[in-house]
Amino acid sequence: MQLANRLDRLFTHWASKFAAEQRQYTPLVSVEELHKLEYFTSFPHQAIFPVALAENDENLNRFADDPVSAGGSLKLADTAPVHHCLAPAACFPVYMSLSGEDLPATAFITLRSLCFRKERQQQPLARQTTFNMREVVCLGRQAEVKEFLQTFRQIVETFFQRWSLPVRLERATDPFFNAPTNRKYIMQKIAPLKHEMVYNGELAIGSINFHQNSFGDTFDISYRGEAVYSGCVAFGIERWLFALLDCFGTDARDWPEFDDTATG
Numbered sequence: 001m002q003l004a005n006r007l008d009r010l011f012t013h014w015a016s017k018f019a020a021e022q023r024q025y026t027p028l029v030s031v032e033e034l035h036k037l038e039y040f041t042s043f044p045h046q047a048i049f050p051v052a053l054a055e056n057d058e059n060l061n062r063f064a065d066d067p068v069s070a071g072g073s074l075k076l077a078d079t080a081p082v083h084h085c086l087a088p089a090a091c092f093p094v095y096m097s098l099s100g101e102d103l104p105a106t107a108f109i110t111l112r113s114l115c116f117r118k119e120r121q122q123q124p125l126a127r128q129t130t131f132n133m134r135e136v137v138c139l140g141r142q143a144e145v146k147e148f149l150q151t152f153r154q155i156v157e158t159f160f161q162r163w164s165l166p167v168r169l170e171r172a173t174d175p176f177f178n179a180p181t182n183r184k185y186i187m188q189k190i191a192p193l194k195h196e197m198v199y200n201g202e203l204a205i206g207s208i209n210f211h212q213n214s215f216g217d218t219f220d221i222s223y224r225g226e227a228v229y230s231g232c233v234a235f236g237i238e239r240w241l242f243a244l245l246d247c248f249g250t251d252a253r254d255w256p257e258f259d260d261t262a263t264g
Contacts, residue, residue, distance in 0.1 A: 002252065003241055003244075003245075003252055003255075004132065004237050004238070004241060006252075007235075007237055007240050007241065007244070008112060008132075008134055008237060010258060011110075011134040011136075011235050012110060012134070014136070014152070014155055015108070015110040015136045017151075017155075018108040018136070018138070018148065019108060020108040020109055020110040020136055020137075021107075021108065021109050021110070022110055022111070023094065023109055023110070023111045024111060024112075024113075025087075025093035025094075025097070025111065025113060026093075027086060027087045027113060027114045027115070027116070028050065028084040028085070028086065028087065029084060029085050029086070029087045029088075029092055029093060029096070030083065030084060030085075030096070031082060031083055031084060031085055032083075033092075033096045033099075034085050034092065036218050036219070037092070037215075037218060039085075039088070043088065045118060046088060046117040046118050047085055047088065047118070048085070048086045048088075048116040048117065048118055048129070049082050049084070049085055049086065050082075050084060050086060051076070051079050051080075051082060052079065052080045053076070053077055053078065053079060053080065054077070054078040054079060054080050055080065059077045059078045060077070062077045063075070063076070063077035086115075086116035087113060087114070087115055087116065088115060088116060088117050089115060089133065089135075089234070090111055090112065090113035090115060090133040090134070090135040090234065091111075091135045091137050091232045091234070093111075093113075094109050094111065094137050095215040095218070095219050095221065095230070096219060098139070098219065098221045099219040099220060099221065100219070100220050100221070101221055101222075102221075102222045102223070102224065102225060103139060103140070103221065103222065103223045103224070103228060104224065105140075106138065106139065106140030106141070106144050106223070107137075107138070107139040107140065108136070108137070108138055108148070109136075109137045109139075110134070110135065110136045110137070111134075111135060111137075112132060112133070112134045112135075112237075113132070113133055113135075114130060114131075114132055115130070115131055115132070115133045116129060116130055117129065117131075124242075125238045125239065125241050125242035125245075126203055126238075126239060126242045128238060131236060131237070131238045131239075132236075132237040132238060133234055133235065133236055133237065134234070134235045134237060135232050135233065135234045135235070136152070136232065136233045137230065137231070137232045138230065138231050138232070139215075139216070139221065139223065139228050139229070139230045140223055140228065140229065141223060141226070141229060142212075142213075142229040144229075145210065145229045145230060145231040146210065146231070148231060149208050149209075149210055149231045149233070152208060152233045153169065153195070153208055156169075156197060156206070156208075156233075157169065159258070160197075162258075163247075163256050163258065165199070165243065165244075165247060166199065166200050166201075166247075167197050167198065167199050167200075167205065167243070168197075168198055168201075169195045169196070169197055169198075169208070170195060170196055170198045171194070171195055172194050172195060172196040172204070172207070193209065193210050193211070193212070194207060194208070194209050194210075195207065195208045195209075199239075199242075199243040199246075200243075200246075203239060203242065203243070204236075204239070205235070205236055205239040205240050205242070205243050206233070206234055206235045206236060206239070206240070207233070207234050208231075208233050209231055209232050209233070209234065210231045211229070211230045211231055211232070212229060213227045213228060213229050213230075214230075215228075215230050216228035216229065216230060
């Protein structure tokens, strides 16, 4: 936890260069709002839901009589309607909370959130169903968002070079379901909307994302009466820990002094 917080202080220091507003949201996201993003169509294999049992005595008694299978899984009875999904990304609630607003100025927002995605394979720190994500979000004119993303790209590339970390920024696409026929996947192949920070040629530890005006259109967010553009930079805290532990070892005293303003 100490090393994770140390990393997060570094990320928030980078966010402070843009005077980003600190926010916090619940890790539960409205199913109705998430559906507007076509999330369940694009990523049904990653979605995780908080499920409760239907509250009638017969149903509850049936479950209580024999709740767990021999293999160690729940033998669910009838469930109550599911209105929320466990947050798959930190930034989604930002756009949902700004729904219908006309921004008077470029907005910079940062938050750290517990996120949930179904992983087919588990590996401590590197691939986890539950993980922490720090994000920095920019909403404004297209040119301002692109400048924000380019500045952040320079910040992280300078950091990787300074400490000789084997991390490269690579053009990437999200792991869409039925990718060849998914229009969002096709768009990412046509335009370089996403770049991942790839450690050792294998593990994405963060990403730089240009959303164009997709979130603005979906949630009716504008900027001084015009369509708002957005972008975000995401840091997977556990994956960064994996990379730095792999490079510098488990003794924090052997880590470089990169905390806070030490990175410029």
